């Protein structure tokens with residue numbers, strides 16, 4: 001397995017994720033960054049949005065399959081709704097993580113999740 005391609009932009013480490021032309025329009029697609037972090041990328045008329053694919057409700061990797069309404073995505077499992085721009089939960093519950101990203105030509109780069117191992121992963 002080859003190491004992922006990374007780069008630094010303004011002190012933030014990014015990993016090359018995908019070619020924007022491989023993304024479905026007005027829909028989501030999931031990508032694994034590493035063993036613990038899966039993101040959902042949405043290519044919408046409003047822009048490109050990258051959020052965690054893991055719903056904070058039951059920790060299910062399903063956000064990429066959510067129903068879209070503008071820049072809001074609704075989890076297909078129990079209906080929690082999130083603003084893709086901020087990750088805010090529309091009902092005020094746990095938010096969805098938003099990942100910084102940059103686009104360079106057709107390539108999409110996403111911030112490398114240098115954070116601590118997620119608390120939920122300790123239960124695995």
Ligand code: FES
Pocket residue numbers: 055056057058059060075076077078079080
């Ligand atoms: S798993 Fe997403 S709302 Fe329950």
